[in-house]
Amino acid sequence: xxxxxQQMDELVRSEYKQGFITPIESDTLPPGLDEGVIRxxxxxxxxxxxxxxxxxxAYRHWLxxxxxxxxxxxxxxxxxxSISYFSSxxxxxxxKNLDExxxxxxxxxxxxxxxxxxxxxxxxxxxxxxxxxxxxxxxFRKPLAEAGVLFCSMSEAIxxxxxxxRQYLGKVVPHKDNYFAALNSAVFSDGTFVxxxxxxxCPMELSTYFRINEAKTGQFERTLIVAEAGSHVSYLExxxxxxxxxxxxxxxxxxxxxxxxxxxxxxxxxxxxPGDAQGRGGIYNFVTKRGDCRGDRSHISWTQVETGSAITWxxxxxxxxxxxxxxxxxxxxxxKGRQQADTGTKMxxxxxxxxxxxxxxxxxxxxxxxxxxxxVRMTTGAENARNHTQCDSLxxxxxxxxxxxxxxxxxxxxxxxxxxATTSKVGEDQxxxxxxxxxxxEDAVSMIINGFCKEVFKELPMxxxxxxxxxxxxxxxxxxx
Amino acid sequence: MTLQSQAVSDFQKATQHYIAGLxxxxxxxxxDHRWSAVTRFSDLGFPDKRQEAxxxxxxxxxxxxxxxxxxxxxxxxxxxxxxxxxDGPTAGRVVFVDGAFQPSLSDTHVPxxxxxxxxxxxxxxxxxxxxxxGTLSGxxxxxxxxxxxxTMRDGALIRVSAGLRLDAPIDLVSISTSSASGRAMRPxxxxxxxxxxxxxxxxRYLSTSDNAYFTNLVCEVLLEERASLVHQRxxxxxxxxxxxxxxxxxxxxxxxxxxxxxxxxxxxxxTKIGNSFAAPGASCELHGLYLxxxxxxxxxxxxxxxGVPGCDSRENFRxxxxxxxxxxxxxxxxxxxxxxxxxxxxxNANLMLSRRAExxxxxxxxxxxxxxxxxxxxxxxxxxxxxxxxxxxxxxxxERARRLLCLGFASEIxxxxxxxxxxxxxxxxxQQKIGSETKGAS
Numbered sequence: 001x002x003x004x005x006q007q008m009d010e011l012v013r014s015e016y017k018q019g020f021i022t023p024i025e026s027d028t029l030p031p032g033l034d035e036g037v038i039r040x041x042x043x044x045x046x047x048x049x050x051x052x053x054x055x056x057x058a059y060r061h062w063l064x065x066x067x068x069x070x071x072x073x074x075x076x077x078x079x080x081x082s083i084s085y086f087s088s089x090x091x092x093x094x095x096k097n098l099d100e101x102x103x104x105x106x107x108x109x110x111x112x113x114x115x116x117x118x119x120x121x122x123x124x125x126x127x128x129x130x131x132x133x134x135x136x137x138x139x140f141r142k143p144l145a146e147a148g149v150l151f152c153s154m155s156e157a158i159x160x161x162x163x164x165x166r167q168y169l170g171k172v173v174p175h176k177d178n179y180f181a182a183l184n185s186a187v188f189s190d191g192t193f194v195x196x197x198x199x200x201x202c203p204m205e206l207s208t209y210f211r212i213n214e215a216k217t218g219q220f221e222r223t224l225i226v227a228e229a230g231s232h233v234s235y236l237e238x239x240x241x242x243x244x245x246x247x248x249x250x251x252x253x254x255x256x257x258x259x260x261x262x263x264x265x266x267x268x269x270x271x272x273x274p275g276d277a278q279g280r281g282g283i284y285n286f287v288t289k290r291g292d293c294r295g296d297r298s299h300i301s302w303t304q305v306e307t308g309s310a311i312t313w314x315x316x317x318x319x320x321x322x323x324x325x326x327x328x329x330x331x332x333x334x335x336k337g338r339q340q341a342d343t344g345t346k347m348x349x350x351x352x353x354x355x356x357x358x359x360x361x362x363x364x365x366x367x368x369x370x371x372x373x374x375x376v377r378m379t380t381g382a383e384n385a386r387n388h389t390q391c392d393s394l395x396x397x398x399x400x401x402x403x404x405x406x407x408x409x410x411x412x413x414x415x416x417x418x419x420x421a422t423t424s425k426v427g428e429d430q431x432x433x434x435x436x437x438x439x440x441x442e443d444a445v446s447m448i449i450n451g452f453c454k455e456v457f458k459e460l461p462m463x464x465x466x467x468x469x470x471x472x473x474x475x476x477x478x479x480x481x
Numbered sequence: 482m483t484l485q486s487q488a489v490s491d492f493q494k495a496t497q498h499y500i501a502g503l504x505x506x507x508x509x510x511x512x513d514h515r516w517s518a519v520t521r522f523s524d525l526g527f528p529d530k531r532q533e534a535x536x537x538x539x540x541x542x543x544x545x546x547x548x549x550x551x552x553x554x555x556x557x558x559x560x561x562x563x564x565x566x567x568d569g570p571t572a573g574r575v576v577f578v579d580g581a582f583q584p585s586l587s588d589t590h591v592p593x594x595x596x597x598x599x600x601x602x603x604x605x606x607x608x609x610x611x612x613x614x615g616t617l618s619g620x621x622x623x624x625x626x627x628x629x630x631x632t633m634r635d636g637a638l639i640r641v642s643a644g645l646r647l648d649a650p651i652d653l654v655s656i657s658t659s660s661a662s663g664r665a666m667r668p669x670x671x672x673x674x675x676x677x678x679x680x681x682x683x684x685r686y687l688s689t690s691d692n693a694y695f696t697n698l699v700c701e702v703l704l705e706e707r708a709s710l711v712h713q714r715x716x717x718x719x720x721x722x723x724x725x726x727x728x729x730x731x732x733x734x735x736x737x738x739x740x741x742x743x744x745x746x747x748x749x750x751x752t753k754i755g756n757s758f759a760a761p762g763a764s765c766e767l768h769g770l771y772l773x774x775x776x777x778x779x780x781x782x783x784x785x786x787x788g789v790p791g792c793d794s795r796e797n798f799r800x801x802x803x804x805x806x807x808x809x810x811x812x813x814x815x816x817x818x819x820x821x822x823x824x825x826x827x828x829n830a831n832l833m834l835s836r837r838a839e840x841x842x843x844x845x846x847x848x849x850x851x852x853x854x855x856x857x858x859x860x861x862x863x864x865x866x867x868x869x870x871x872x873x874x875x876x877x878x879x880e881r882a883r884r885l886l887c888l889g890f891a892s893e894i895x896x897x898x899x900x901x902x903x904x905x906x907x908x909x910x911x912q913q914k915i916g917s918e919t920k921g922a923s
Contacts, residue, residue: 070533378861380836395851398821404846410861413833419859423848 029086035059038186041086045155045190048162058175058185065179071342072371072403073311075284083249085187085220147203149233150195154222157193164195168226172255172292172319180251180286180313184220188253191222196231196262205461207236221252227262229295234265236464248273250309251286260295260322265303267464271471272308279338282310289316290346293325293354301328302345303459305468310339315373317346320354320385327356330456334472335368335400344374344405349382349415358389359455364400365476371403378415385412391421394452396476446473488544489526489624495550496522496631511603511611518620518630527624534623537809537841538751538780543723548665548695552634553579555660557586562656565687568902570649572680575637577655580666582635593645594680599669600635610638614671617701617729622755626727629667629699636669639682643675643705650681650713650900655696657719662692670700674708674736681711683903688719688746695723702728704736706760711739713898715907717746720776724750732792734760741897742769743907744779745914751780751809758820761791769798770894772914773806773838780809783827787820796827799894801887802838803915810842812857818849827857832864832890834883834915880916887915 029040038059042052067078144151150161157165175185196202227233250272256264266289275282291300302316318327329345347356362370372391393402404421426448434444450457450469457465500515527544528535557578563586566574573596576586582598589596595610602610614633621627637653655668674680686696696718704710718724724747730738744750756765771779785794800808814825831840844857864886872882891911898904 393846393848395848395853398818398851400851401849402846403848404844404857406844406859408842408859408861409839410831410833410841411839413836413838413863415861416863417859417861419844420856421844421846421858422856423846424854425851 028084031084032081033083033085033187037085041187041189044086045158047155047158050162050166051158054170054175055186058182059187061176062179062182062186065182068179071313071373072369073313073340073342075311075340078249078284080183086189143203147200148197149200149202150193151206152193154188154191154193154224157224161193161195164226165193165224168255168257169222169224170255172257172290173253173288178288181253181288184222184251184253184288188220188222191224191252193223194225194233194235196225196227196233198228199230200228201231202233205234205236207238219248219250219252221250221254223252223254224257225255225264225266226257227259227264227298229260229262231259232263234461235267236461237266237268238271238464238467248282249284249286252288254287254289254316256291256300258291258293258295258298258300258325261297262295263299263301264291265301265461266291266316267460268302268304268306269464269468269471270304270306270308270312273310274308274337274339275310277337279310282339283308284311285309285313286311287314289314291316291318291327293318293320293322293327293351295325296322296351297324298322299326299328301326301330301459303328303330303456304332304343305456305460305464305471306331306333306341306343307471309341312339312341312343314343315345317348318356319348319350320356320382321350322354323351324353324355325351326354328459329356329358329360330459331360332363332453332456332468332472333361333370334363334365334476335370336365336476338367340369342371342373344372346375347377347387349376349378349385349387351381352383352385354382354385356387358387358391360389360391361453361456362391362393362402363396363449363452363476364393364402365396367399369401369403371405372421373405375407375409376417376419378410378412378417380411382412382415385415387415387417387419389417389419390455391419392452393421393423394449395423395425446476449476484541484544485527485529489523491547492624492628493519493523496628499550499632514615514620515631518627521620522624522627522631525621525624525627534782534811538778543695543749546663546693546695546723548723549663550628550632550665550667553581553660553664555579555581557583562586565654565656565685567650567652567654567683567900569900571652572647572649573639574652574654575639577635577637577668579658579661579664580635580655580668591647591651593642594647594651595638595640595642596651597638598635599633599638599671602638610640613673613703614638614669614701617703617731618699618727622727625697625725626699629669629697629727633667633669633699636671638671640673641675641678641680641708644677645675646679647681650683653682653684655686657686657688657690657692657694657696657722659690659692661688661694662690663694665695665697668696668698670698672700672702672710672712674704674710676705677707678705679709681713681899683713683715683900685715685717686724686746687717688722691719691721693721693723693748694719696725698724698726700726700728702730702738704730704732704738704763706733707735708733709737711899712741713903714740714742716742716744716750716752717910718750719746720748722747724752726750726752728752728754730754730756730765732756732758732760732763732765735762737764739766739897740768741894742767742781743894743898744769744771744781745910747779748776749778751782753782753784755784755786756794757786758789758792761789764793766794767796767798768894768897770891771798771800771808772911773800773802773808774914775804775806777804778807778809781811783812785812785814785825785827787814787816787823787825790820791822792820793823794825797894798829799890800829800831800840801834801891801911801915802831802840803834805835805837807839808841810840811845812843813845813847814855814857815847816850816853816855821850821852823850824854826855829857829859830890831859831861832887833861834864834887884912884916888912
């Protein structure tokens with residue numbers, strides 16, 4: 001298939017639709033990182049002593065770690081001293097409801113298509129919107145509270161539910177886990193805390209919209225979701241970011257804990273600024289996401305649609321500890337322009353009869369580079385464990401690349417592992433068939449790509465599924481057909 | 482000092498000593514090659530687990546053995562080894578015993594085929610033949626291959642003339658006896674098929690003892706335009722042996738290579754097959770079967786590099802693991818930017834018969850061109866209980882049924898050994914090896 005250069009150029013030049021900056025005063029720490037900065041962050045957030053101690057331990061360990069070099073990503077070295085580690089919209093004493101929220105901020109959400117007010121009534125989605133680093137609006141607290149669900153910012157959780165936070169924070173992703181997790185453990189600014197009590201089915205889908213706004217500020221989100229025995233929660237994470245010239249670092253950590261019979265569904269649509277046609281700007285997204293299926297018959301499912309960021313480094317994983325526990329990973333990653341993605345999952349099978357499914361769809365266009373990197377490990381105790389992995393890559397244009405690096409380690413003869421991967425371009429025969437049925441080339445390609453991703457999209461919650469399809473169409477506009 | 486750095490410095494000394502002890506009349510330019518390989522070795526050191534290609538394969542056991550770089554000048558006469566030769570007609574035979582070429586056991590007089598050995602080529606300063614040595618392998622990609630270059634002693638040099646079609650296979654067999662014990666042998670083979678030549682080469686590593694020794698092999702295969710080679714390789718070393726093989730294959734326009742690799746012996750073995758296409762239209766098939774049982778580690782690395790457009794590659798490897806056997810499989814396919822219209826497909830299937838066995842498999846696709854068809858598939862599983870039940874219901878004992886199913890699993894690869902008698906012999910060997918394991922219900 002030939003790619004019309006002109007259309008491609010138009011796309012490259014077309015402005016990032018979510019690229020705007022909201023001028024709000026913010027309380028920002030000067031760039032740089034040392035123990036003083038960490039103490040300042042902790043103090044600003046009014047954290048207890050033990051939390052500061054945790055941060056400092058992580059920071060000291062981070063100093064001893066080398067930056068990882070093993071991925072297929074290429075980027076100029078990150079100067080961690082040129083980043084400001086804390087930025088908070090105008091310091092107020094925590095808005096109680098939407099009326100107290102800065103109207104300019106609300107306008108920003110309007111532009112993004114997140115009408116918080118309407119969402120309350122229409123979408124039935126409770127939104128914990130993270131604007132830069134501090135949660136400014138939390139809706140639907142009351143109905144959730146009635147169900148016993150705790151849904152609040154991490155800072156608030158540290159203040160109000162210290163015992164729960166201490167019990168679970170850093171247990172799934174310890175600070176020694178990797179370079180970026182250590183950094184996050186030291187400097188995390190805020191994030192979301194969700195606690196679903198025993199036997200509770202969360203009455204609505206929970207959602208956080210992340211938004212990086214302040215120039216030169218990294219976002220270091222920390223999310224912790226604990227699902228007690230027999231509970232059920234679906235969590236949505238969606239991201240957009242305004243246009244920036246400088247690379248912005250994002251190193252989030254997400255920890256999920258599912259106890260007996262609990263079920264967590266975590267869905268992400270990531271559409272941060274990918275940089276311009278020359279690869280300038282764009283978000284560096286280094287994320288550690290891990291779920292611990294601690295209880296028997298627990299279930300964790302990761303679904304992600306990754307279309308943004310200059311660099312995506314992300315491996316949502318499941319530790320399948322409980323008997324009969326299930327881990328799932330569904331992913332669509334699109335790279336175009338000079339975007340690079342190195343993403344995949346780890347499924348660590350420890351318990352008996354554990355099952356995991358991996359479906360990864362990579363689409364590379366223009367000079368985009370897309371890598372699937374995954375690990376399936378069957379430990380000696382993983383009796384009758386089962387994994388099926390399907391990784392498909394679609395190439396659009398002759399300057400892009402797609403890589404597949406699966407690691408499969410099996411130590412139990414009763415375990416069954418299947419892995420398959422394919423790489424090809426949009427089939428000429430498929431295209432020809434669609435064209436001769438009267439579809440335009442662009443529609444045909446769009447249809448084929450949607451079909452290619454269908455397996456993943458059907459795992460997304462309704463609202464996201466619609467958004468994801470739109471996002472994909474916008475992302476690949478002009479790059480195909 | 483760690484084991485690694487101690488070993489590096491020991492090997493450096495031993496290698497320098499070895500080269501200094503070589504007679505001077507063996508071609509000064511070759512000595513230069515050797516010294517540059519020593520430098521290369523000093524730079525590289527030995528691989529360790531921090532290197533991606535070695536993350537699952539430890540060389541600690543190998544280094545601890547302290548194998549000595551020394552040569553055998555033994556010349557065997559008589560019929561002692563005859564039963565190891567290929568049955569049926571052959572187009573030449575090259576026999577090595579304990580790393581040394583055996584002129585009286587070999588048959589090097591085949592019209593149109595130049596069969597020589599490295600040692601005599603060095604002794605007679607046959608520069609014409611020698612100048613091709615190392616062109617594909619370079620001075621070494623890791624410490625061991627650099628050591629091979631630095632201290633290479635003997636090996637087969639086979640050149641098939643343009644347009645010649647050999648009906649019978651060339652038999653290349655290396656036999657290790659009890660006197661190889663404790664020694665590191667460094668064979669180096671060079672196989673060249675000129676334009677339009679067609680040949681079958683059977684390359685085998687056998688042992689007559691249970692002793693520990695180390696085979697550090699480098700084999701270079703060059704296929705010129707439209708040449709076609711069927712390369713059947715059998716690694717059947719002693720159960721205590723260490724075997725490291727580096728294969729470098731280059732295919733020119735429209736050449737075709739079909740390799741089949743059987744790894745059955747050795748305590749520790751690692752085979753790396755690097756394949757590169759120099760011109761469009763070439764095709765490469767790699768097949769392999771590995772058995773890893775009690776105390777064994779078998780490692781296969783494939784590195785298929787599509788650097789030019791319009792080439793095909795197929796890789797199909799199968800493994801059977803039992804006892805506390807461990808296998809590592811790493812299959813990398815690289816399609817470079819300019820290599821449009823490439824087709825590359827890899828498959829790796831593993832059968833685990835025991836609770837203590839382990840498999841680490843890692844197929845990789847690195848695709849930089851868009852008009853390609855590439856895929857890989859990997860499976861790890863056990864004997865299908867339904868198939869077993871079916872065979873049992875037909876009156877077969879559990880042991881026989883399991884053995885039959887294993888053999889069925891292996892047959893897809895075994896069939897690639899075209900010679901009936903060799904195929905039967907290998908099937909028999911496999912049955913023996915897995916026989917004891919299949920008795921119990923794992």
